Amino acid sequence: MEGIRLIEVKEEIQADNTAKAEALRNRLRKHKTCLLNLMSSPGAGKTTVILKTIEALRNGLRISVIEADIDSMVDAEKIAQAGITAVQLRTGGFCHLDASMVEKGLEGLDLASLDLVIIENVGNLVCPAEFDTGAIKNAMILSVPEGDDKPLKYPLMFTVCDVLLINKIDYLGIADFDVHAVRERVVRLNPGITIFEISSKTGEGIGEWTQWLQRAVDEVRFS
């Protein structure tokens, strides 16, 4: 399974996004497919984390990726090069995905033959946090060079996620970033969140994160 599909999406204003998201989640559970929504700022390392995650889990799981970009297909091309099917959603001016857009992306995939679909959302800490995509798990990446004040400035994003990946920890010591302060700020916003410190570059923490994700997928597969 590889290659890129390109879909142009337009946002429909929809008060019923939450209902659509709920319906989509039910459909995914029926197919025993876990959908992970991955969010972050631009440049925090979403694509590289996805590639590392695929590398760790591809022997045991059937995986596809939905790439959301305003323009360009550079991320989808990287995924396809790894031999994984990537659906490219071109979002035009829109700065987030909603459940309808994700549904459109899933049309290109055979859910019955997939264990895990990863959505790479638009790089943005604001709007993606406000729209339920229908994902079963929500994860975000905060990268060390972005600074440790992000939970103070974008609290909703940290609140809606099941997992926070603190990425680029190989920059600790170079960047002014207090991991302890971040953990404290995040847990105050979201006591149930799981936090992993990772580096896509050195591979540190990737094992712990992908074990967590494997368990999340298994919960859906064997439920």
Added chain:
Amino acid sequence: MEGIRLIEVKEEIQADNTAKAEALRNRLRKHKTCLLNLMSSPGAGKTTVILKTIEALRNGLRISVIEADIDSMVDAEKIAQAGITAVQLRTGGFCHLDASMVEKGLEGLDLASLDLVIIENVGNLVCPAEFDTGAIKNAMILSVPEGDDKPLKYPLMFTVCDVLLINKIDYLGIADFDVHAVRERVVRLNPGITIFEISSKTGEGIGEWTQWLQRAVDEVRFS
């Protein structure tokens, strides 16, 4: 002049944002006040660049700052600590500023006694590019750790700006970032753009950038 004013703003859907922005620009020119709109991803270094810019220009210019944040006042507090008046616009769920919001921010300032007002827009490479704020100059920061593919993925932002500051150049060599490729991609999108390579940490390039800004302010003051 120092302290923080807090204003809660709500977006009104407005087809006439462009007209409002144009009217605001005319008003600013009448008062001989230059308005700079500074945009970037979260964590690219907007607040630090503003602090360095204030440091370089405060002897010759009367400066205020409008801080846009979804939540928190941490940036406004840093500006106020430097002895500069900061207006804090709390944007709630909104992910960008438009001309009406900026107008509301300016209500708290005496334009006649200001040479330069700097807007720190919401950290976001998508929506802020789509809304004319009424600013006389638009600038953006791209920081080295974000990666050199950003012009491919967020082309509009690079197209609407007069200036690009490539920040955190002290990370060159550590991060995988091709300055030449970025320059080429950006100039292809926007041949008229001025590009500075800077580091708020080491101070490199700050002189060239603030000289450019001084000239832009002088154009407005002495027109």
